[in-house]
Amino acid sequence: MEKYHHVVIGAGINGSCTAFQLAKRGTKVLLLEKFLLPHSRGSSHGQSRGIRKAYPDPFFTALMEEAYKEWEDIEKKTGVKLIKKTGLLCFAENKNIKFINDTIDSFKKVPGAQNTVYNSKQLREKFPCVRLGKSALGCYDPSGGVIFADKALKCIQDLCKEYGVVIKDGEDVEDIKHNSNSVHISTTSGSRFTAQSCVICPGPWGGPLLAKLGYQVPLKPVKIPVYY
Template sequence: MSERFDVAVAGLGALGSATARELARRGLRVVGLERFALGHDRGASHDTSRILRHSYHTPAYVRLTQQAYDDWARLERDTGEQLVTVVGGVDLFPPDPAIPPADYVDSLREVGIEHELLDVEETRARWPRLHLPDGTLVLFQADAAIVPAGRGTRVMQDDARAHGADLREHSPVTGVRDLGSGGVVVTTPQGEVHAGALVVCADAWANDVLGHLGLNVPLETTLEQVTYFRPERPDELAPGRLPLWIWMDDPSYYGFPCYGEDTVKAAQDCGGPVVDPEARTHEPDAAMEERLAAHLRRMLPAAGEPVRSLRCQYTLTPDRDFVLAPVPDHPTVVAGLGAAHGFKFAPTFGRLLADLATEGTTGTDVAAFRFDRPALTDPDYAAHWLV
């Protein structure tokens, strides 16, 4: 015998947890199926912090960030949890950068997002701990913020359960049968679940689920690393005295002011090797740590020396755009992939995926995130991840 629910959600990281929460709040019977333990460190929703910002390379993404800010605020109101910490943020474009600043500046201007363009001297006057090469262009947004990763995901899970969602650990999806208008049957080691719709937010394991429907998305999983540095004077690198920062070149780096503890967190974006998520290591990589530390010695020497490094993983589409769409030929199955920059949009993903699963459409234009775009259908598409 199979259990019956309105919607099943496969994967309970940030995106899946947000979706389960949104569906449960709408009064639907929801089951969430997590391959590992809730809050595990094998994916991309653990650790302390993520960046929330408006700065993006297209107007469409900038408009979506406006929804993200609204949805994080709604999550705070609904749960009574303070989750967004505004610290300001700078995108740092050195001379002749690999990432063109015009895409970001023009996108912000088109959408009407307030920002400032600063030179090196103006930047040094505001944040004297930042050491930048002459000719660096600095794009500042006052409302850039930090959102908590592990804690934010847990808040969404707790709220989903409070509204009746059944969230199950150690329940990998081992089979999917599309019954058409009769819904979907999802098989797990504990038995079958019969649901009216299925939402797949399984990230690096998305193809393990979608493969049961004959779909294989061209994804690469890379093993990344974040490092925490111990400054001698953490008060000088606290929120308000140091902004979020992103080094917009190749390699690209990003970092935070002190947040939650007297350390500075930083990492390289897309700097790690391609791995099998089932066979990856959790051991820190000394060469990656030293490459990052060398950059901070030049740009933010007050950060001090590394004290610990943690591994995480990116699951990347070839164009690094999201997937947010029904599965072709299976309209009762919807997929969400964050392409290693989706956490800032997690509550928004939840709302949009809930719309697609229940109504088949949403008021937000998500056409760019369909399965039938060239990056996902053209085998000769040249992958590019630096945005």
């Protein structure tokens, strides 16, 4: 039985980042992935994802302040450009729409988070391609842009290896046993691992895996089409 400080289940962007952060702290980490890497079954695959600080919840705006610093550090460590800042304009045709006002308020509550607010006249002058009414309101996030998803995931996993993370793919977790001191994990391939803790980041496969621990969480995977 292989022994680690931490086992992370799921090598998508959440699991890989978790393993990286744990390894940076000098611990022995195992990252388990159900499918053979790389694969396109999770939510981390593909060329790009949007990235921004413009959220209607100040918690996420503040969190993204920290996230951007982490991504900049990863770019420096790997020498790979991962973010293209294009700017992001959020707007509503009615200035009383809750989403746009909450987004503007979130920027106000986070020190140093830059943004520009436009009334309807300013929107028409600055963005003539967007035709909005006289009651429109906009919020421009200069940090918004695109993060290169596949590249970002690979960079994180490469850094994991540099920091000593053991990555095992094709390892489908069959059972998890735990007590107050340790966690014991077995996979369908017959492998067995023990650790002081286990972090579960399986994405759409969270329901069946959590059920092994006695947690009946009503998770329902949903496919979301995104158009640009």
